[in-house]
Amino acid sequence: MRTRIAIASSALLALVFSLLAFALPAQAETGFHVNNGRLYDANGNEFIMRGVSHPHAWYAGETGSFAEIKSFGANTVRVVLSSGHRWTRNDTADVANVISLCRANRLICVLEVHDTTGYGDEGAAATLDQAVDYWISIQSAMQGQEDYVILNIGNEPFGNNASVNANWASATSSAIDRLRDAGFDHTIMVDAPNWGQDWSFTMRDNAQAVFNSDPDRNTVFSVHMYGVFDTAAEVNSYLNSFRSRNLPIVVGEFGHNHSDGDPDENTIMSTTRSLGIGWIGWSYSGNGGGVEYLDMVQNFNPANVTDWGRRIFTGTDGLSQTSREASVYGGGPDPSPSPTDPTTPPTGGCTASYAVVGQWSSGFQAAVTVTAGDAPISGWQVTWTYANGQSISSSWSANVTSSGSRVTATNVNYNGSLAAGASTQFGFLGSWNGSNSVPSVSCAVR
Template sequence: MRRLFAGVGALLLATVAAVFAFGPSAHAAAGFTVSGGKLYDANGNEFIMRGVNHAHTWYPQQTSSFANVKALGANTVRVVLSSGDRWTRNSAADVTNVIQLCKTNRLICVLEVHDTTGYGEQSGAITLDRAVDYWLSIASALNGQEAYVIVNIGNEPYGNQNYTSWTTDTANAIRRLRTGGIQHTIMVDAPNWGQDWAFTMRDTAPTVFNADPARNTVFSVHMYGVFDTAAEISDYLGRFRSRGLPIVVGEFGHNHSDGNPDEETILSYTQANGIGWLGWSWSGNSGGVEYLDMATNFNPNQLTSWGQRLFNGTNGIRQTAREATVFGSTPPPTSPPPTTTPSPTTAPPTTTPPPAGGGCTATYAITGQWQGGFQGDVRVTAGSAAISGWTVRWTFANGQTVSQSWGTNLTSSGATVTARNVDYNGRLGAGASTSFGFIGSWTGTNPVPAVTCTAS
């Protein structure tokens, strides 16, 4: 993404997924590998991206951003670079410095060339072949960094015109990179401004994957207005999972000029299914999409509501990110939350007694509290039998109110709160869990209420 995406409507096509057999992943020089639709780090441990995009090429002076997003819990940063065709070229020396910033802050680097954005529709956009020229020209910065760097060939490498060439062009770009000695895991973006509404990437992904002699390619879809329902999100990502193909959500937001993406489903579905994601974007957006900034003016102490949601909310970065084991041990984030969201108050969660048979339990926890406000998280767990829906209730004792919620249909009647499942998280297998969150207000004291859970 740069300024705006072209407006596109969701197009649903009925397709029958074919079954493909994929060869084993190659073990590049101590680098990331792909196997069975999952990404593994150089130690052979599964790695799930939980991070953000950072517009380095437009804001090269904002080098503190790497430390700031790490302090907020991220394990990956996708870095915007330029080949020099549309913006100032990032030299091999600059890319070396970016990689070092990632490594110093124990972040995995996904490096992408942005000049390909909207090729065929956007004036000045370059081909994937031209992007490969750039990667090969800075190979000196990449070689030996396979354990820390993933090469994202080109950002959104087709608009909504002539995008049927995506399959051939992407396969050829991968072959050229391999022939040129690039051994890293390769990431490829979808056409249609990254949103693949025509399903070109979805339907031809096996062909592209098999074009990589290393079988070490990851697919990336960008989820904005096209992905505004739970069904669209789960169907798209689920088709990759069912074929054993690695997929990540390389960009997504909470709103967009082309429609309102369903970020709650993106976060809950990816968490439930071990799929990586990278939110757009840390800071510096313009052209009418400033609301996609996670931090105001790159200041980690001034997170926007989008930043608060992505870093501190249910299924967000703090809750789900795990550091790549190539950095050694995996300690939890040590930096306190920004001053706008003081450190969480320690409060023991309350849990309903476990049911003897089926049914469900619910656990209520305060995950962050500040003067006059707090964030709550409720985890629902099925009993010894599967359930098709759930309802959680509690009664506030001291005048607390809920102003915002996600992952639930929540209503209040006086002090009593009723939270019901939404369409994508009601069905739980025996012992399975889901969670939802909310923002509330309080005065005086904020005790944790008793909660009940009823299954249907």
């Protein structure tokens, strides 16, 4: 009898454990990961994308755009790449350089293959399977970058052809399986059909099955919101359908206008804020074909910000109000101050240090680290005076003003309160001529 009970008990325990193994989702062990419908970075902190798309595949020489996008407050840049099916292929070395630019500017890199756009409607479009071939071919550039890179398999990989779109779920699951089998541990982002807008609800209705098919349960869904989403009801209904089911969703592209209608960008931005959903605006510069109004700056010049750029950068629920840097970067830009960087003695309960992060002909990027003293502070002000005529063109994570050579920086609403010994950082872009010496800085509590 005891033997039979022991056997039965063992069998029961085995059944319980097998059921638990089936019911509990696997979690990615490295880098970004999804849990309960939300995205977390490698430190285990929730990350909400606030970003800008950059058309790198068509403007590969505009590498300064990464620093400029950061200067406007983005925490993410979605980078257009080409597999070579429709445009010039971005090779392994180029992808590695793009990732290094993202990291140097403390941006999370969402990399996407654009050649898949409109498959089923566009004869030249690549398949998702061909996009996976490309990712495998440049995999060496991606290895070890799971903390900083999200893999967006293919941009808008199906058009409006209903018979082709019926394969969206199976093709997407197959693409994810191939990437996992090849050893990709990154968070994977998948775009909706219907040119990304999912008006047929194909992605919405099949998202759970696709998510479950990922052995890492580390897939994020991306909807593109243009003319289909021209009312608050449509925006709210779609996003809440994912949030209510604890399925991860981001607005991977959106605009303020489009050839197919007038998107409700105000609701897109307010609803994503209230629901804690990420978004990436389209796009920094270089648009053509009649949608030039979607440029955020003209001719890749950060001094020529458009109305759409101002809406994204500094408007209500825009980058300046809602963007928070990924904790893998620690907040602010990515300086590595040397021991010789001047640091003020304790003054008014805080100290500050200044470091040049990067420098090029006539331009530079710098970072200032502010550290509270032995007691908490609720606000800070940092000042310095340039000795060589340097000037600041743009900044992030601080309110920076200049009067002649004297510069004053004060905290913004989210980084003024610091616990004793805690630090925060802000950064800026500037110009120099002849010399770019590091100034002495001082910090005072506000």
